[in-house]
Amino acid sequence: MVCKRKGAGLPACPPCKQPRCGAAAPPEPEAAACQCPSEQQLCPLPCASGRAAGGGGPLPGVLSGEGGGVGELAAELPPQEKEEEGNDPDRQEPLENPSECCRESLQPPPPDINQLPPSILLKIFSNLSLNERCLSASLVCKYWHDLCLDFHFWKQLDLSNRQQVTDELLEKIASRSQNISEINISDCRNVSDTGVCVLAFKCPGLLRYTAYRCKQLSDTSIIAVASQCPLLQKVHVGNQDRLTDEGLKQLGSKCKELKDVHFGQCYKISDEGMIIIAKGCLKLQRIYMQENKLVSTC
Structure with a gap:
C-alpha cells in the first residue's frame, strides 16, 4: 500500500511547542521537512533585568502559555516597600507595652518642701x-x-555664752523684732549697759530677762529694764557684782507683775532693796538668794 500523503516518506518528529511572545511571531513550518531546533531563543521580557537584579525566581504565567500583556506581569511583581522598611536603620521598633510610656509621663513631680x-x-x-x-x-x-x-x-532669744553678741547686734535684733518676750544674755561679756538700755527701750513687751554672770552690767541696765518693761515677770541677774539696791527699788516700784527673781551672789544688795521688792511686787512667788552677805536670814 502506497502512502500518497505529502512527506509521508520522512520520519515523523514530535511537535515542539514554542512560547508566545508579543514581540516576535512563531516561525512558519518548512514545506519540505519538520525539524526541531536544538535551542529556542526566547524574546527578552521588559521586566527581565529588574527581576534578575532583585534575585527573584521565574514569574508565574510567563511559560505557562497563558494570555496577558506586560501590565499583568508588572501587577504580579512583589512590592519593594517592605524590603526598604526592613533595611531602614532609623526605623523605630514598636513598644511591647505602650502603657509604659504613658505611665512615665504621668508620674508626679518630686515633692517640694516650699509648697x-x-x-x-x-x-x-x-x-x-x-x-x-x-x-x-x-x-x-x-x-x-x-x-x-x-x-x-524672735520672741524668745537665747544668746547665752556667745561672745560675738555686742551692743550693735542687740540693737539690730531689737529694731527688727520688737515683739521679744524673753531674752537670755548670760555670759555675754561684750554687752554693756548701753545695749541693754536700747533693747529695753525697743522691746516694751519683755516678760523674762536673764543675765547671769554679766559682771560688766550695773544698775543702769536693770533700771532701764524696769522702767521700759512694766510687764516684766521674771528677772534673773545672779552674780552681778555691781548691782545695788537702787536697781531693786525700780523693780519694786515699776514691775507690779513680777513673780520670779534671782539675785544670788549679788554682794551689794541689802535688806532695804529686798523689802522694797516684797512690798511692791505682790504677785511675787519665788525669790532666790545665795551668798548675799548684806541680806539677813530673818
Missing part, C-alpha cells in the same frame, strides 16, 4: 536652734531667710 504652708514651715523651724536657723536654714534661699526672720522665732 508647704508658711505656718507648717515655721513649726518645723521652731525645732531648730538659733545657730541652725541663722547659720544654716536662713542661707538656703530667700524664702527661708525671710521665714527665719519671722517674729515668732
